[in-house]
Amino acid sequence: MKSPAQKLLALLAAVTLATPLWAADAAPAAKxxxxxxxxxxxxxxxxxxxxxxxxxxxxxxxxxxxxPEYLVKQLSEFKAGKRDSAVMKGFASMLSDADMKNVAAFYAGKQAKPGAAKDKDLVVLGEKIYRGGIADRSIPACSGCHSPTGAGIPAQYPRLAGQHSDYTELQLKGFRDGVRKNNLQMTGVAAKLNDREIKAVSDYIAGLH
Known part of the structure; x- marks a missing residue:
């Protein structure tokens, strides 16, 4: 016959097996x-x-x-200093994780408006790089990660279609020149592009839809 202490230990063991240790602390994820x-x-x-x-x-x-996953990642990295911007670090530091998810969901739910390329002389080169890369310099096609339409791949690669060419050009030069350091894959790609090629692909992306 089991003693009271043995019965208590057996009861505790049964409860532990039936209830995962994390269950007591788990809270429903905020919507x-x-x-x-x-x-x-x-x-x-x-x-x-x-x-x-x-x-x-x-x-x-x-x-x-x-x-939204991409926006949350960038905000988190601004806040942590992994992506450098004094302005964005200040704003991102004000946001909680829930705030970031909420604002990202708001922007993601909006329909992006179409843009347009500006430089007809460069857009052909930009399309060539975006769709086919530059094989003899081992530069991959942008479409391989960002899709032929520029829609990107959720949680992995951002949407590019219609993005301001000035902004895209600035980011590509930032990756190439070591100013933007939060994506090693893009650093490696941009390092092989010259200014004209960066401008061309940025302009093509602006009119992509």
């Missing part, structure tokens, strides 16, 4: 709320990106229609 993201956009982001993330200043990215 993403685009409405809260819209409020944050108006209060924090709108001055640079417009209230709905549309076609604002060419030096700043269009956020409409961007994959």
């Amino acid at each position: 993403v709320d685009p409405a809260k993201g819209e409020a944050l956009s108006a209060q924090v982001c709108g001055a640079c990106h417009t209230a709905d993330g549309s076609r604002g200043t060419p030096a700043n990215p269009i956020l409409q229609g961007q994959h």
Whole structure:
């Protein structure tokens, strides 16, 4: 016959086996709320990106229609200092993880407006690089990761279609010159491109849809 202590130990063992250790501490994941993201956009982001993330200043990215996972990753990396920008670090530092998910969901839910290429002389070169790369210099096609339409791949590669050419050009030069350091794959690709090629592919992307 079991003693009271043995019975208690047996009961505790049964409860432990039946209930995972994490169950007591687990809380339901907070539901993403685009409405809260819209409020944050108006209060924090709108001055640079417009209230709905549309076609604002060419030096700043269009956020409409961007994959939410990508936006959260960039905000997190600005906050952590992995992506360098004094301005964005200040704003991102104000946001909680939930805030980032909410504002990303708000922008992702917007329909991105089409853009247009500006330089007819360069757009042919830009299309060649985007769709086929430059084989003799081992430069891969942009479409391999960002898709032929520029839609990107959620959680992996950002949407590019219609993005401001000024912004894309700045980012590619940043990767190439070691200013932007939060994506080694892009650093390796951009390192092989010259200024003319960067401008060409950036202009082509602006008109891609």
